Amino acid sequence: MTSKKTHNELLPHLFRQEYVKMTAVLCRHFGLEHMEIAEDIASDTFLKASEYWAINGVPENPTGWLYAVAKNKTKDYFKRLAIFETQIKNSIKSSETEDEKDFEFSNQNISDSQLAMIFVVCNPVNPTEAQICLALQVLCGFSIEEIANSFLSKPETIKKRLQRARTNLRNDKFQIKNVSREEIKSRLDTVLKTLYLLFNEGYFSKTNNQLIRKDLCSEAIRLTLILTENPLTNQSQTNALLALMCFQSSRLEARTNDKGEAILFDEQDKSLWDKSLIERGNYYLINATNGNEISRYHLEAGIAYWHITPTGENKWKHILQLYNQLILIEYSPVTALNRIFAFAKVYGNKKAISAAETLNLVDSDYYHGLLGYLYSDINITKAVEHYEQAIQLTKSKIEKQTLKRKIERLRKFS
Amino acid sequence: MKEFALIFRLKDISDFRPSPEQMQERMNWLAGIASQNKLADKGNTLLPNTGSAKTVKRNNVVTDGAYTEIKEFISGYIVVKAETIDEAVEMAKANPIFDQVGGSIEVREVLKRD
Numbered sequence: 001m002t003s004k005k006t007h008n009e010l011l012p013h014l015f016r017q018e019y020v021k022m023t024a025v026l027c028r029h030f031g032l033e034h035m036e037i038a039e040d041i042a043s044d045t046f047l048k049a050s051e052y053w054a055i056n057g058v059p060e061n062p063t064g065w066l067y068a069v070a071k072n073k074t075k076d077y078f079k080r081l082a083i084f085e086t087q088i089k090n091s092i093k094s095s096e097t098e099d100e101k102d103f104e105f106s107n108q109n110i111s112d113s114q115l116a117m118i119f120v121v122c123n124p125v126n127p128t129e130a131q132i133c134l135a136l137q138v139l140c141g142f143s144i145e146e147i148a149n150s151f152l153s154k155p156e157t158i159k160k161r162l163q164r165a166r167t168n169l170r171n172d173k174f175q176i177k178n179v180s181r182e183e184i185k186s187r188l189d190t191v192l193k194t195l196y197l198l199f200n201e202g203y204f205s206k207t208n209n210q211l212i213r214k215d216l217c218s219e220a221i222r223l224t225l226i227l228t229e230n231p232l233t234n235q236s237q238t239n240a241l242l243a244l245m246c247f248q249s250s251r252l253e254a255r256t257n258d259k260g261e262a263i264l265f266d267e268q269d270k271s272l273w274d275k276s277l278i279e280r281g282n283y284y285l286i287n288a289t290n291g292n293e294i295s296r297y298h299l300e301a302g303i304a305y306w307h308i309t310p311t312g313e314n315k316w317k318h319i320l321q322l323y324n325q326l327i328l329i330e331y332s333p334v335t336a337l338n339r340i341f342a343f344a345k346v347y348g349n350k351k352a353i354s355a356a357e358t359l360n361l362v363d364s365d366y367y368h369g370l371l372g373y374l375y376s377d378i379n380i381t382k383a384v385e386h387y388e389q390a391i392q393l394t395k396s397k398i399e400k401q402t403l404k405r406k407i408e409r410l411r412k413f414s
Numbered sequence: 415m416k417e418f419a420l421i422f423r424l425k426d427i428s429d430f431r432p433s434p435e436q437m438q439e440r441m442n443w444l445a446g447i448a449s450q451n452k453l454a455d456k457g458n459t460l461l462p463n464t465g466s467a468k469t470v471k472r473n474n475v476v477t478d479g480a481y482t483e484i485k486e487f488i489s490g491y492i493v494v495k496a497e498t499i500d501e502a503v504e505m506a507k508a509n510p511i512f513d514q515v516g517g518s519i520e521v522r523e524v525l526k527r528d
Contacts, residue, residue, distance in 0.1 A: 321438065324445035328456055336449035343442070358450055 010058055015046055018063060020141045022070055022105070024113035029074070029103050032120060032169065032176045041077065045070045067105040074103075114139075114226055115233065116179045122191040125172045130165040131194045132201060133158060140219040150205060150212045184232045191233075192241055192297070195224050199245050203252070214252060221245050228284075236291035239284045240298040246281030247304035250274040265307065278308055299326045316345035333361050337370050349374045365393035369403065380410050415495045417454050417524040418502035422509075422517065423486040427462050429515035430489055439510040447494055447505055457492035486518065499523060 019042055026038035045066055059065040103109065121134045136142040136150070144162070148155040174183075202216025224242045227233040254272035257263055285301055302322045306315055323339035336359055344352030353374050361367040368390035375383035384407050391403045424430060432440065447453045460480070461467060467480040467487075480487035496502040499521060506519040 317438070321441065324441045327445050327448045328453070331448060331451045331453075336451075339445065339449055355446060355449075358446070360450065 010062060011046070011050055011053070014049075014062055014066065016141045018066055019043075019046065020117075020139055021110045021114060022066070023138070024117040025103070025105055025109055026070070026074065027120075028109075028113040028116055028176050032174055035166070035170070037077065041070060041073045044073055071103075071105065111226065111229060115230055116176050118191055118195075118223055118226065119179050119184065119187055120169065120174055120176050122187065122194040123169060123172060123174060124187075124190050125168045126165045128194065128197060130161050130168075131190075132198050133161050134165050134169075135194060135198055135223070136216075136219075137162060139223055140215075146212070149209065150201065150216060181232060188233060188235065188238075191227070192224075192237060195220050195227075196241055196244075196297070198223075199248070203248055210256065217245070217249050217252060221249065228287075236288045236293055237295040237297050239290075240288035240295055240301045243281045243284035243288055244297055244301035244304055246277045246284060247301060247308060250277035250281065250308060273308060281305070294325070296326060296329050299323075299329070316342055320346050333359075333364060334366070337361070337364070337366055340370060340374075344374055349378060353378070363393065365390045365399070368393065372403075372406065376410060380413070383410055415497060416499075417493050417495055417526070418499065419457075419491050419493050419520075419522045419524055420502070420506050420509075421491045421520040421522065422489045422511065423520065424462075424489045424511070424515065424517040425486055426515070427487070429517065430462055432514070436510070436514050439514070443509055444492065446508075447492075452495045452505070453492065454495045455493035457490060459490040460488055462487050462489060489517075493524060 022042040022045065023035075023038050026041055027035050030038050048069055049062075049066060053059070053062075117139060118135075121138050122131055126134065133147055133151075136147045137144070142150075144155050144158050148158045151158065199217055199220035202213045202220065205213045205216065221242070224238065224245060227238045228242060250273050251268065253274065254268040254270070255263060281301070281304070285305060288298055288301065299322050303319055303326070306319045306322070309315065320339070320342040323335065323342050327335050327339055337356075340352050340356045340359070343355055353371065356367070356371055356374065359367065368386040372383045372386035372390060375386060387403050387407050387410075391400050394400055394403070444453070444456065448456075462480040464478050467478070469477045469479070471477070494502055494505055496505070502521050506521055509519060511517050511519075
């Protein structure tokens with residue numbers, strides 16, 4: 001029983017967990033144009049909980065209590081609305097809410113509503129960055145402050161971005177009540193892309209706050225899991241994306257030290273890798289092979305799989321092949337540079353340097369960092385030069401320190 | 415930025431089926447161009463065998479195979495982005511088929527219609 005826990009400990013946790021579910025169900029019930037009403041009712045419910053629980057203690061079943069209150073508040077709202085409508089006889093047609101006034105916070109309804117909400121938020125009318133902000137707010141229950149922290153930007157900027165995004169959603173007239181098969185099919189790519197970016201926002205976060213990073217990653221996993229629970233969205237690329245997220249998350253603990261500094265792959269303490277996540281990754285990767293399609297998530301999951309597989313003879317050859325395919329699907333400077341790293345592992349640093357120099361990414365700190373690494377065994381002066389350029393270009397203080405240490409280490413050996 | 419088609423020709427049909435090792439090298443070359451963001455179209459590989467290749471000529475003359483006047487056959491093409499034809503030629507020079515099996519690569523600028 002949770003009675004030992006005071007409401008002060010329990011409420012923030014419940015809020016994060018249940019607020020998003022509650023608003024999803026209510027939004028689906030009210031229709032998207034009344035999203036704010038749904039959010040008001042959910043907020044009111046939690047406000048009431050904080051007051052009532054402080055005096056009377058936490059009830060036996062806190063979640064059940066919250067849903068009962070939310071349901072009553074919704075009924076009250078409709079009652080007032082009905083009085084308003086009959087008395088003023090104004091033709092305020094709330095088209096979607098009219099016919100069906102009763103609803104349940106059943107598990108099925110919660111999971112359907114959350115799925116629908118994911119499709120609402122990942123709407124191409126908004127730029128991807130705004131979609132991610134919305135996802136964090138609407139699907140993950142993050143406060144504006146928290147979102148601003150994870151993007152390293154000002155709360156005011158985030159607030160404006162969210163307002164614009166919400167206006168766009170309202171104007172788009174997306175029907176949340178019955179999301180059609182066709183819509184799910186045509187929008188799944190956008191949804192997966194947004195969840196992929198949400199995960200990356202955590203995994204490669206600009207912030208050094210380990211807690212925020214873990215939060216973002218586990219939220220992205222939670223949302224992708226919802227997609228695998230519905231046959232319409234449980235596609236091979238969904239499973240591939242989930243496999244990728246599991247593999248990457250398994251190394252989250254080992255990737256940074258206690259100061260938040262990145263630890264190179266070769267130097268990571270492999271005992272810190274989370275084996276249960278690796279097993280789950282394997283499971284979803286196998287699921288992902290039910291189909292002919294090879295998406296970028298398949299390729300990236302494959303790369304992540306080989307990374308955590310104990311060194312085999314052809315490990316880096318496989319990784320290089322996967323990078324070759326990935327860069328053919330979509331060009332990105334990061335993929336191009338990662339590919340060179342794998343190329344160096346197979347063909348040696350010398351060949352990799354000439355390949356790297358054709359990339360012409362002289363404005364990228366990662367490019368110079370990579371060349372610094374490749375030159376380390378061949379030409380220390382050149383290696384130091386590149387590391388110095390990387391220091392000039394990077395905006396991250398921690399990255400600057402890491403690079404400086406690399407230069408010091410090189411100078412010791414020269 | 416201009417676009418150039420690189421048209422691959424091989425001398426012998428037996429050269430058409432590369433070993434895994436050769437395939438890997440060709441993929442590396444192609445991905446190397448894509449890594450510079452200079453691949454406009456990854457093109458196609460064209461099957462040369464009887465049953466997959468015919469040549470049609472005037473007066474309903476149809477011949478088997480990919481050979482026409484010359485004794486080389488086209489095995490595929492890609493389209494690259496380059497500032498000048500010389501740059502496209504440099505890309506072609508680095509193709510591993512010359513060391514693997516020989517053959518040739520024709521570099522042709524793509525006519526851009528407005």
